[in-house]
Amino acid sequence: MSQPGHDSIEFAAEQHVARFGQRHWRILIVDDEPDVHQATSFALKDEIILDRPLEFLHAYNADEALQILSREPDIAVVLLDVVMQGNEDGLVVARAIRQQLNLNEVRIVLRTGHPGYAPEYRVIRDFGINDYKTKSELTQIRLQTTLTTAIRSYQQLKAINASRRGLEMIVEASSTLFERRSPESFASGALIQLAALLGLAPGGIICMRHPVSPTRRGKSEWRIASAAGEMQHLTGQALSDLDDTVVVNAVEHALRSGSSLYTDRFVVLYLNRMRDQEAAVYLPTQQPLGDEDRQLLEVFCANLAIGLENVALFRQLQELAYIDPLTHLPNRTQFVSQLDRILKQPVGNELVLMLDVAHFSQINDALGHLIGDQLLQSIAQRLRPFIAPTVTLARVGVDVFGLVGPLPDMRLDALFESFERPFAVASHQLRIQVVSAAAHLVDTEPTGIGCLKDVTIALNQAKHAEDGKLMWYSPAMSRASRQRLDLLHDLESAIRQSQLTVHYQPQIDLSSGAIVGVEALARWPQLDGSFIAPDRFIPLAEQSGLIIELGTWLFDNVCQQLLAWREAGFDTLRVAINVSMVQFNHEGLIDLLADTLERYALPTSLIEVEITESVAMTHPEDVIGKIARLKGLGVSVAIDDFGTGFSSLAYLQKLGADRLKIDRAFIREMGLGDNPYSIAEMVINLGHKLGIKVIAEGVESPAQATLLRSLGCDEAQGYLFAKPAPPAPLTHWFLETGLRLAV
Template sequence: MSLGGQDELAFAAEHSGTGQAQRCWRILIVDDEPDVHQATTFALKGEIILDRPLEFLHAYNGDEALQLLSRESDIAVVLLDVVMQGDEDGLTVARAIRQQLNLNEIRIVLRTGHPGYAPEYRVIRDFGINDYKTKSELTQIRLQTTLTTAIRSYQQLKAMNTSRRGLEMIVEASSTLFERRSPESFASGALIQLAALLGLPPGGLICMRQPATPARRHKCEWMIASAAGDMQRLIGKPLTELDDAIVVNAIEHALRSRSSLYDDRFLVLYLNRMRDQEAAVYLPTQQALSDEDRQLLEVFCANLAIGFENVALFRQLQELAYIDPLTHLPNRTQFVSQLDRILKQPVGNELVLMLDVAHFSQINDALGHLIGDQLLQSVAQRLRPFIAPTVTLARVGVDVFGLVGPLPDMQLGALFESFERPFAVASHRLRVQVVSAAAHLADTEPTGIGCLKDVTIALNQAKRAEDGKLMWYSPAMSRASRQRLDLLHDLESAIRQRQLTVYYQPQIELDSGAIVGVEALVRWPQPDGSFIPPDRFIPLAEQSGLIIELGTWLLDTVCQQLIAWRDAGLSELRVAINVSMVQFNHEGLIDLLGDTLERYHLPHELIEVEITESVAMTRPEDVIAKIARLKALGVSVAIDDFGTGFSSLAYLQKLGADRLKIDRAFIRDMGLGENPYSIAEMVINLGHKLGIKVIAEGVESPAQATLLRSLGCDEAQGYLFAKPSPPSPLTHWFLETGMQVAV
């Protein structure tokens, strides 16, 4: 129970009771928290309800409550905690009250301290729950109101024990009505049950307040939700269109006075417990009702009010489950359900389309989430005119919209053209591009979630393509995606089980022929003796984050091999290790290098870090700072694939790299064309002007080596000198040939 705030709970003023002889309404409080007992009794101290004071009984668990109920009589209301020692103790007690003790008159008010918890409608229906509230809702006023309603219901049930037929009809009608989920269906059923309860032919109407909308400028209208007999034609129309002035005046009087109205010819029942909503029931009777009939109606109306409230709750939950609150479009869940419904039928020319708002995160970052939300609302608004009744439009992701329907009804050309106009959002005019992918339902998996997955695969490919073209899904995309996933799983297993290996390719000083180092290359051998190419598994490792674990393993393996070579007399052999963008940007790279080299007691200069030119060009200031830290550690740095990027001379000078590595594409073309070595010559001259050594990779012929030597290239590696090899045969080759290791 909430005890805070002047508006939430004003403690009841203390006053003397009227004596023990006066009959009381007996209230049983069932809760495992003593504070709840104390707060409830204190809030209701001295309260008079329906001319009687209150008497409180207390139970602190389910067993104690049932024992008390079995020996005490005339308990009117049970204020029952849902969650006590167990998550459903309260529901167990409610079940026992109705099914074991057969106490059908006692009123049960469920209370819970868990705002997110709500019993299913069948629980409310089957256990005869009078009300359900969170403890924070039950302020003094609301507690008084809840108890008054419950006690009145109990009093009426007690008084009508002699009218079993009417009571049974009420219970049966309520059970039937509680299964209706929409307000319109519930209202229609209520009219039918009311007429049957009073033995009247179907007739009358139920009107409900229509919530205000921007289109109605905050004006609330009374709408006819259901009608029977001659009034059936008025369903869905405003009450003002009813041309019977007597009926209209009677309904309006009941609404103004917030009370029911009984006339010799008709009755108007006022319902006011529908989550801040109201409703009125008009029923022609053509005769005055007896007191017993009125009592039956009062009880039935109490159930009707709760029923309407539950219907409103179900609708709200349904909207939360299936409607996107920002755009008011169907959400991903409803879109998948719609796909499921379509796919259960024979598939024709239906198409599913996904639209991704390009660079939406940048708009959010630059202009704020409020502008981003308004942009998404504007996109949804612009898409709506292109949506035929046969097409479903939904928001299936943060910045992704989905459409499904027959291809002829899609208007794809006009839809894409609509994005050529800028969007006016607040004071901004934003030009928005969309990345799009589509699939014929016949080509996708036969389930909604599977279909959406397939189109998402195509959408991701469209994002990578960045050409603005609509990407069409094909089953081959899913096969490739599954293969990538399987490969990723196998790669993770291979890393953990140390199934990868490292090959080394020598790097040669061109002038002397001495070995200056080796490049470490990760290889993934298969049981059949084949290898999975690095260009297949390295990108996967980068995308999944496994590259960090792979890099740690590689560094350990290289250090162990360096120790083995030092023991074999190859103490000055430098090893170049390729570092991807993910690894280079990782905060722990410097510490990992330093800690590992210290652990193996190796000179830091034996390790060279190779980064590609594209990595070097990313966030220049950060790259320059990190290279400086690497060099301070004693590690050398090489720029790989040089010549394929757009490094400026000034930036290259600031990098402080030790080597430039000419990309193999420029070496392969040497000796061809009119000026075949212009790029290689430019890189060599540039490196020498900056005091940076230059190494060429992919050297495969003596002619290439001779030409590179004549151009002044410092070092080279390639098949001309040696292929990448496992460490053992490479070590034998070093020792047997007596190849000199440069110092």
């Protein structure tokens, strides 16, 4: 099969000769008698058949005939003698024409003076002969009739085969063109294939609408997407700027009428596309086209229109994949690709910057998403003047913009100053702040996605900083982030494999010295005997959601230990369990407590839930309701770290807590300064006035215990009495020291 490209052009060149350049019917006379040649030529001299004169070629034996047939194109009819040097030379030539030379269009008229050597039925059936005549019956009239019939048959076969090969070319050309993804590339290929189809030298132009950027005003205009031949220099020009008024008028006529235009010197092909995206092809032909060529062009133009539609669709898909539809800026994907391109080159002073719109979700909640979208568009519009051609501005998140480029071209001061003016959005004047982070590309990972990840780490830290300054990324941030991720993975594994343990710290009644309970504290032991500090893994568990799984494990472990202590005779020992905000807000907390206590058949009064003051004062009405449900279950509630926040006394009274726990920071300050008792004394007095017991944590010296006792504090825990310890040594300590439990 011929390949599109050069082969197509060569075939088309042959077609051009057949259609435009060849004006004779070529007749090959094959006979070993010169008189037959002369008689035939004389009989048909000046004969016009189907509007064309005849041209005669002569061969006197089989070898000459085959040589002529192999080198001469467009022979319409072969007048072939059967008996020449050999009795069946003519049949040998006939077989070679069909089987060796594969000339299936040429018509073969067999002439013989010896009919017995070649029976008519057999030769027509076996040798592809189209007509069989004896020389005696080929009078001038019969010869004219025979040739007219043969030439008409040849002409029809040529037309059919030309159409078939033209359609094959269209299929091959369409397949090649459909692989092209840009309008310019498609247009260039279409001009080449159109010229090849008609057997013309490449030339002409293709005009398409040139879209205007959404950020600019004005209508789209007609531009030359591709040009070839003598018009090649016109590529990219506006159609209206062409000096050739004939071409301009012809193209505009086709576009206005929505139809193709055929003239004696050129054609203009109208390509109808969806969404009002037409195209027009101006093709110089220098002579009129026949019906056959027009039909092929109509078929090819239908394919071209589909191909152009596919190109437009591909461009739209590219825009969806790489352009943010709201701001018309590059999106995250394209920004990462740009980072990849920069990082593949030697990195110099390039900088990547990220800007996060602070409290954007609150703007959406208060004013609606439409105002939020308009605000983002206004931000993009205001940033554009500060962006040099060497800098890429993109929208990389919902409310996050990214920039990358050489540091000298970034104009950071002017960029940040642009946010000092309010943004006019609808009827609102919105003053916004941005949280920003930046990194030198030499400091980041050498991939686009890795670089963006590094700057995002710095941006997240900037959100928690209070100074509002630009946060610069350092490789240490990534190391800390990876360590945090590794720690989180190890914690998840440790929880599921029960590698954590629970230590308990006794809580003492200050007036009697009796043990009133213990506080359960999760511990994470390591293979070397050390422990990972709770202030490292507990916040990590809260942030990741693992705190729910950790809390479930802790409740179960505590209940097992309570059951063991009850069997050892410590029936009234109460266990306080710290519950984080994430756990307390979880809907399954109360059901988990109830189910676990029921499974171990334990009194609910043995469990005390500790929540921090910050948890208690977050959505107080909801907290009051949940505490009421806990107390209805029989579980007591303590407010931990009391005094570190700003509690409302009215809500504190409504909470219905059983204990207030004085933060260790206030215990540590006791005995220092002019008024050493102020905070601790205030909490103790407040608790007693509200009918709530008060417990102090972090008691480490007898002096602190004496002061607390004098202030009327009910309970205490700390190193003075006992450090947190595993259940076994703690139980042994209970028994060895003879400490009694409060009843």
